[in-house]
Amino acid sequence: MKLGKLDEQCPKCGCQDKTIQRKLDPEYHAHGSTRAFVCSECGYVFKKGEDD
Ligand SMILES: [Zn+2]
Numbered sequence: 001m002k003l004g005k006l007d008e009q010c011p012k013c014g015c016q017d018k019t020i021q022r023k024l025d026p027e028y029h030a031h032g033s034t035r036a037f038v039c040s041e042c043g044y045v046f047k048k049g050e051d052d
Pocket residue numbers: 010011012013014015039040041042043044
């Protein structure tokens with residue numbers, strides 16, 4: 001798993017704090033789980049499906 005995205009600033013608020021969310025989604029169950037990098041400040045979603 002690459003963490004390069006964690007260095008990106010949020011385009012909305014400029015914050016670099018992020019939360020990695022993992023959620024099981026039936027739609028993506030074949031891939032196990034989806035990940036989303038979410039800005040800790042404003043909740044902006046950076047990326048989903050890091051495994052692609
Ligand atoms: Zn933000």
